[in-house]
Amino acid sequence: MDGDVAHWWDRNAEVWARHVRAGYDVYRNLYNNPAFFDFVGEISGKTVLDAGCGEGYNTRLLARQGARMTGVDLSEKMIAFARSEEERNPLGIRYEVASMSDLSVFPDESIDAVVSTMALMDCAGYEEAISEFWRVLRSDGLLAFNICHPCFTYSIRDWDYAESGEVRGVRLGCGYFEETVETERWWFGAAPLILADPYIYDRSGGLVPHAPALKANQKILKKNLAYAKSRKIPLMYMGGLDPAVKGADPEFCGRNAAMSAFATDGYWVFYEGPTYDKDHVDYFRWFTRANRAIVASDRSWHTWARVDLAAGFHDPERFGHLVLSGTPEMIGKLSDEFRKGGRTGPIVVFSPEGFARTTYMKLAADAFLQGENMLAQLRDESQREKSPATAAEIKRRLETYAAQLAQLKADASGPMDAAKWNRLNIAVQECLKRVGKVIAETRLQALLDNI
Numbered sequence: 227m228d229g230d231v232a233h234w235w236d237r238n239a240e241v242w243a244r245h246v247r248a249g250y251d252v253y254r255n256l257y258n259n260p261a262f263f264d265f266v267g268e269i270s271g272k273t274v275l276d277a278g279c280g281e282g283y284n285t286r287l288l289a290r291q292g293a294r295m296t297g298v299d300l301s302e303k304m305i306a307f308a309r310s311e312e313e314r315n316p317l318g319i320r321y322e323v324a325s326m327s328d329l330s331v332f333p334d335e336s337i338d339a340v341v342s343t344m345a346l347m348d349c350a351g352y353e354e355a356i357s358e359f360w361r362v363l364r365s366d367g368l369l370a371f372n373i374c375h376p377c378f379t380y381s382i383r384d385w386d387y388a389e390s391g392e393v394r395g396v397r398l399g400c401g402y403f404e405e406t407v408e409t410e411r412w413w414f415g416a417a418p419l420i421l422a423d424p425y426i427y428d429r430s431g432g433l434v435p436h437a438p439a440l441k442a443n444q445k446i447l448k449k450n451l452a453y454a455k456s457r458k459i460p461l462m463y464m465g466g467l468d469p470a471v472k473g474a475d476p477e478f479c480g481r482n483a484a485m486s487a488f489a490t491d492g493y494w495v496f497y498e499g500p501t502y503d504k505d506h507v508d509y510f511r512w513f514t515r516a517n518r519a520i521v522a523s524d525r526s527w528h529t530w531a532r533v534d535l536a537a538g539f540h541d542p543e544r545f546g547h548l549v550l551s552g553t554p555e556m557i558g559k560l561s562d563e564f565r566k567g568g569r570t571g572p573i574v575v576f577s578p579e580g581f582a583r584t585t586y587m588k589l590a591a592d593a594f595l596q597g598e599n600m601l602a603q604l605r606d607e608s609q610r611e612k613s614p615a616t617a618a619e620i621k622r623r624l625e626t627y628a629a630q631l632a633q634l635k636a637d638a639s640g641p642m643d644a645a646k647w648n649r650l651n652i653a654v655q656e657c658l659k660r661v662g663k664v665i666a667e668t669r670l671q672a673l674l675d676n677i
């Protein structure tokens with residue numbers, strides 16, 4: 227029987243740990259624990275056994291109150307979650323895989339308090355468990371437990387109301403006094419509903435540019451969410467990572483994930499197939515960037531606040547390159563569309579081999595070449611300058627920008643990945659923008675001087 231219980235809790239361990247740690251077990255936090263800890267009283271310095279500790283949420287709370295904690299649980303997976311949290315954030319808790327109905331690893335009268343929260347009703351040998359608690363507890367020890375009462379979980383039929391409308395009691399259905407075994411389903415009402423919405427899954431229209439495709443997806447998403455939101459249902463959206471989907475490319479999928487995360491209460495990506503970070507490295511990188519943007523609340527990453535939507539494409543200054551799937555012929559046909567909005571960055575065709583490191587090196591080399599050309603232009607302009615003071619100022623700025631670009635070039639040496647390339651590219655483009663501004667001002671000055 228213990229084996230069955232362990233099997234079901236092992237299966238539930240991952241979701242249980244995630245939801246409890248996310249705070250979705252609101253009844254625990256608002257009702258059960260305050261009353262339970264109040265009952266347990268002062269615990270600091272005591273040796274305490276948490277019987278059926280699960281992933282250790284309450285064990286950790288008691289350890290933080292100063293108790294010397296040991297947690298036991300039947301489920302190996304629960305104990306694995308508890309131990310990894312202990313490793314991450316040590317509180318001196320010892321965890322053992324054991325049944326509370328066989329505590330032979332603990333000597334007689336070695337424990338000051340046994341606590342057990344929402345576990346004893348699951349224990350197949352509860353009578354043995356109680357006698358084990360008795361054996362391991364010191365003579366002045368404390369046993370504190372709470373359970374789901376079968377009145378409320380199993381055979382409740384009706385509330386009994388007084389005339390005033392107050393609840394007077396509960397009318398139990400037949401079967402309440404029958405001894406039986408039930409597998410109970412736990413679920414936390416506060417946990418987000420997870421939705422998968424195929425309408426925002428891909429890039430409608432195939433290879434339409436990212437910005438309008440994202441806008442279209444956002445519109446669909448908001449419309450579909452309106453009903454749930456109006457009822458205050460917390461939602462997590464789920465999207466697929468599927469390179470075979472129409473119009474999919476790594477960049478679009480990453481930005482779509484960020485857009486969906488901001489429009490909802492979170493976004494989960496599911497991935498079926500080969501290993502995510504090995505077989506689709508570029509998707510992995512773009513989703514990593516999406517996660518960073520989500521964590522940093524950087525909405526500009528997917529909304530492109532500065533994009534000229536009328537021109538239909540994303541900001542060429544911030545995003546130096548574009549990764550696309552699709553055949554070269556198709557991309558050729560659409561290349562005018564991609565150049566809208568003044569975008570001049572290279573178009574890189576996404577291939578199954580992914581972005582080789584050399585691709586980023588090549589992109590960086592192109593950006594520095596562009597920088598050197600602009601500095602040469604500025605040098606030419608400065609030589610035509612008649613005013614010694616203005617010429618000296620241009621020279622000073624030229625030296626500053628040349629030094630900045632040289633520094634960025636030095637930073638660019640070594641391995642290059644998508645994240646590094648994007649950081650670098652933003653810095654290079656900002657520097658080039660400043661150089662461009664000085665060139666324009668110098669030309670204007672020359673024009674004015676000639677008038």
Ligand SMILES: C[S@@+](CC[C@H](N)C(=O)[O-])C[C@H]1O[C@@H](n2cnc3c(N)ncnc32)[C@H](O)[C@@H]1O
Pocket residue numbers: 228231232235246277278279280281282283284298299300301304324325326327342343344345346348349350351
């Ligand atoms: C509802 S969970 C509660 C976990 C934890 N006490 C908490 O409050 O978060 C019930 C736990 O009791 C454990 N359990 C059930 N029977 C057990 C037994 N005989 N010995 C030890 N643990 C048991 C299950 O594996 C499960 O982790």
